[in-house]
Amino acid sequence: MRALGKLALLIALALPGVTHAVTPSEMLKDPVLESRARNLSRELRCMVCQNQSIDDSEAPLAKDLRLLVRERLTLGDSDKQVLDFLVSRYGEFVLLKPRFEWHTLLLWGVSPAVLLIGVFALVMMARRRSAVIASPPALSEAEQRRLSTLTGPSSANVD
Amino acid sequence: MIPELGHYALVLALALGLVQAIVPLAGARWHDTALMRLGSSTASMQFVFVAVSFLALTACYVTSDFSVSSVFENSHSQMPLIYKVTSVWGNHEGSMLLWVLILSLFGALVALFGNNLPETLKANVLAVQYWIACAFYHFILLTSNPFLRLAQAPLEGRDLNPILQDIGLAIHPPLLYLGYVGFSIAFSFAIAALIEGRIDAAWARWVRPWTLAAWMCLTVGIAMGSYWAYYELGWGGFWFWDPVENASLMPWLAGTALLHSAVVMEKRNALKIWTLLLAILAFSLSLIGTFLVRSGVLTSVHTFASDPKRGVFILAILVLFIGGGLTLFAWRAPMLKQGGLFAPVSREGALVFNNLFLTTACLTVFVGTLYPLALEALTDEKISVGAPFFNLTFAPLFIPLMFAMPFGPLLAWKRGDVLGVAQRLMAAFAAALLAIAVTFVVTGMSSALAPFGIGLALFVMAGALTDLVERTGLFRLPLATARMRAAGLPRSTWGTAVAHFGIAVTLFGIVCQTWASERIVALKPTQTVELAGYDLTFDGMVQHAGPNFRELAAKFTVRSGGVPIGVMEPSKRSFASRGTTTTEAALMTRGVSQLYLSLGDTNDDGSIAVRLYHKPMVLLIWLGAVVMMLGGGLSLSDRRLRIGAPKPATKSVLQPAE
Numbered sequence: 054m055r056a057l058g059k060l061a062l063l064i065a066l067a068l069p070g071v072t073h074a075v076t077p078s079e080m081l082k083d084p085v086l087e088s089r090a091r092n093l094s095r096e097l098r099c100m101v102c103q104n105q106s107i108d109d110s111e112a113p114l115a116k117d118l119r120l121l122v123r124e125r126l127t128l129g130d131s132d133k134q135v136l137d138f139l140v141s142r143y144g145e146f147v148l149l150k151p152r153f154e155w156h157t158l159l160l161w162g163v164s165p166a167v168l169l170i171g172v173f174a175l176v177m178m179a180r181r182r183s184a185v186i187a188s189p190p191a192l193s194e195a196e197q198r199r200l201s202t203l204t205g206p207s208s209a210n211v212d
Numbered sequence: 213m214i215p216e217l218g219h220y221a222l223v224l225a226l227a228l229g230l231v232q233a234i235v236p237l238a239g240a241r242w243h244d245t246a247l248m249r250l251g252s253s254t255a256s257m258q259f260v261f262v263a264v265s266f267l268a269l270t271a272c273y274v275t276s277d278f279s280v281s282s283v284f285e286n287s288h289s290q291m292p293l294i295y296k297v298t299s300v301w302g303n304h305e306g307s308m309l310l311w312v313l314i315l316s317l318f319g320a321l322v323a324l325f326g327n328n329l330p331e332t333l334k335a336n337v338l339a340v341q342y343w344i345a346c347a348f349y350h351f352i353l354l355t356s357n358p359f360l361r362l363a364q365a366p367l368e369g370r371d372l373n374p375i376l377q378d379i380g381l382a383i384h385p386p387l388l389y390l391g392y393v394g395f396s397i398a399f400s401f402a403i404a405a406l407i408e409g410r411i412d413a414a415w416a417r418w419v420r421p422w423t424l425a426a427w428m429c430l431t432v433g434i435a436m437g438s439y440w441a442y443y444e445l446g447w448g449g450f451w452f453w454d455p456v457e458n459a460s461l462m463p464w465l466a467g468t469a470l471l472h473s474a475v476v477m478e479k480r481n482a483l484k485i486w487t488l489l490l491a492i493l494a495f496s497l498s499l500i501g502t503f504l505v506r507s508g509v510l511t512s513v514h515t516f517a518s519d520p521k522r523g524v525f526i527l528a529i530l531v532l533f534i535g536g537g538l539t540l541f542a543w544r545a546p547m548l549k550q551g552g553l554f555a556p557v558s559r560e561g562a563l564v565f566n567n568l569f570l571t572t573a574c575l576t577v578f579v580g581t582l583y584p585l586a587l588e589a590l591t592d593e594k595i596s597v598g599a600p601f602f603n604l605t606f607a608p609l610f611i612p613l614m615f616a617m618p619f620g621p622l623l624a625w626k627r628g629d630v631l632g633v634a635q636r637l638m639a640a641f642a643a644a645l646l647a648i649a650v651t652f653v654v655t656g657m658s659s660a661l662a663p664f665g666i667g668l669a670l671f672v673m674a675g676a677l678t679d680l681v682e683r684t685g686l687f688r689l690p691l692a693t694a695r696m697r698a699a700g701l702p703r704s705t706w707g708t709a710v711a712h713f714g715i716a717v718t719l720f721g722i723v724c725q726t727w728a729s730e731r732i733v734a735l736k737p738t739q740t741v742e743l744a745g746y747d748l749t750f751d752g753m754v755q756h757a758g759p760n761f762r763e764l765a766a767k768f769t770v771r772s773g774g775v776p777i778g779v780m781e782p783s784k785r786s787f788a789s790r791g792t793t794t795t796e797a798a799l800m801t802r803g804v805s806q807l808y809l810s811l812g813d814t815n816d817d818g819s820i821a822v823r824l825y826h827k828p829m830v831l832l833i834w835l836g837a838v839v840m841m842l843g844g845g846l847s848l849s850d851r852r853l854r855i856g857a858p859k860p861a862t863k864s865v866l867q868p869a870e
């Protein structure tokens with residue numbers, strides 16, 4: 054961990070403002086592990102930045118986290134274990150995609166719910182309308198009588 | 213003297229705005245023509261005053277008058293002239309002045325070109341437009357005066373934030389504001405219609421060109437912003453789901469829905485209430501966007517200054533207009549009569565489908581952007597909602613939307629035949645399947661889903677062409693007849709096809725990024741790195757001096773198949789006045805693909821870290837937006853919009869309202 058801190062300090066002292074996101078020295082030799090690390094990095098937030106993943110961020114903290122992710126992966130953690138470890142350490146704030154829990158219910162649920170309600174409302178409206186079109190109001194008695202006088206003899210002819 | 217002149221002109225504009233906000237409204241109420249007509253002249257005069265004010269501020273920036281506080285904070289005497297001008301709106305105060313300039317411009321345009329509007333509607337629209345303007349005049353004058361003087365004028369300014377010293381920034385905010393503020397016209401029309409309690413197909417015809425113009429600007433504005441972020445922020449992404457980006461995407465989604473529902477209203481006199489609601493929502497989302505960016509609730513590159521007083525003021529404007537608008541809607545909308553029945557499978561039905569998915573997508577972005585803020589305010593719990601969330605929730609909504617897109621224009625109004633349409637889309641289906649197969653063959657099994665994305669994009673493109681082929685009778689009728697029919701086709705039909713084609717082009721570009729490749733390496737001079745068939749040799753470092761910065765560039769020779777094809781020079785610029793450094797990525801365009809090279813740290817052993825990307829077809833993402841804008845332009849030039857709504861030939865006797 055001391056080495057990590059020293060490294061972070063070095064990075065911080067390097068060019069002001071602009072350093073790089075993932076640097077060649079951080080990358081793992083094993084391409085499979087490295088690509089897993091990159092994918093995980095995109096899901097993790099750099100907590101001192103505005104809406105940047107640790108994969109994009111140049112902040113020293115992001116670098117620490119990137120190294121930490123790689124360290125856990127080389128120790129044989131699964132992706133989920135790495136995420137769990139980071140959440141236990143830094144809280145859920147570190148995840149860019151919040152987990153589906155009671156306090157994120159609305160976040161995940163609102164748009165599917167609205168879509169379903171919208172579809173349901175449209176179907177109901179279409180039904181009501183087609184009902185209106187399909188069954189016009191029944192004829193009054195006077196209209197019925199007039200209709201039968203008009204159609205009576207001709208319908209007999211057809212038969 | 214000049215700053216005071218500008219300040220004074222703005223105060224005069226406010227005074228006129230107050231007259232404007234009340235008098236035409238009273239005129240419309242009492243049917244007093246003189247009072248109603250006053251609105252037109254005050255609208256034009258206000259624009260003149262705001263323009264004078266804006267020019268005065270520009271003059272301060274161009275002459276580097278550092279006695280003006282905002283000039284001192286955001287400008288530098290050594291900056292190139294273009295950036296002196298763009299830094300007028302590269303800061304909070306100036307950008308708000310640009311906002312009211314555009315607002316008053318739109319008001320003046322309505323006054324000037326709205327002669328075919330019914331007199332009371334025009335008066336009400338202009339009045340509502342200047343309620344908004346007055347709110348923002350007050351905001352500027354009370355909390356963000358750009359003309360504030362310093363007691364002692366410093367010799368040199370603090371310079372514009374280097375990241376904003378870019379031509380992309382010169383164009384991005386004005387376009388975005390043209391879009392945001394353009395929706396204010398739709399909002400004003402909606403409120404005016406609610407005040408009058410009357411709305412008809414002609415209303416949609418008047419609102420459409422304004423919405424269309426705003427939408428075109430917003431489309432290109434967002435694309436510009438995206439391209440700017442792509443090459444300036446240095447990590448090659450084109451969309452980050454940053455709250456500030458979302459703030460511009462939400463009005464775009466609502467505005468796109470509005471464009472489509474207004475078509476139904478105009479042609480079939482249906483969906484009136486929904487269209488009104490969308491008109492209110494599109495502008496409300498623009499206001500929310502302004503609030504999010506300007507209040508400092510979020511802090512990022514875009515938030516030039518965060519001041520709680522300003523945030524509260526904008527929040528008040530927000531509550532007033534959104535709350536007021538929606539309340540008026542809830543109160544008056546039920547009085548409006550619904551018209552135009554249609555079967556679920558019909559052109560109208562397709563447009564309703566479009567609206568359902570667009571508004572849900574908009575809601576997804578809205579919830580995702582504001583949920584962390586709300587959760588933290590209510591429970592102190594902090595969560596992050598970032599790109600992985602939006603990619604997962606937004607994309608599934610756009611897939612059905614894109615798939616349905618070719619069907620819509622081919623369906624008949626009132627009652628359509630979906631099987632018939634599917635038959636006519638056979639060629640498009642075939643093109644899509646072929647594209648999927650070819651993509652699988654070419655790229656191997658590197659991605660299981662992306663080829664289907666390519667297929668979808670091709671399907672939409674071919675569908676847009678099918679629409680044109682069907683309508684002109686190309687391949688069916690003699691060529692001369694087809695050409696005649698093509699010439700006779702309404703421009704709005706061309707517009708639809710072109711705009712739909714454009715979004716497919718954008719989709720194509722986005723999907724292609726699946727196959728983007730990347731190399732992150734440390735290089736010493738004369739070493740070579742290979743990517744996607746290109747060899748880049750690091751020749752060494754070179755120094756340049758810019759007008760207000762020093763630049764350290766790494767020179768790379770690019771070879772393709774051993775043949776040199778050019779030089780790339782990614783660099784780092786250090787700006788002495790602010791003590792900051794920016795990375796400037798180097799781009800090499802090959803067709804519509806790009807090589808992207810950006811610099812990292814210099815190591816002790818003399819090597820330099822570089823990030824090299826190959827981004828296939830990446831330019832299509834933004835070119836698609838330009839094509840969409842062209843489609844909007846074609847639609848805007850449609851005869852029925854140029855000529856305007858038909859008027860009764862003779863003066864008919866007006867019927868009483870009830």
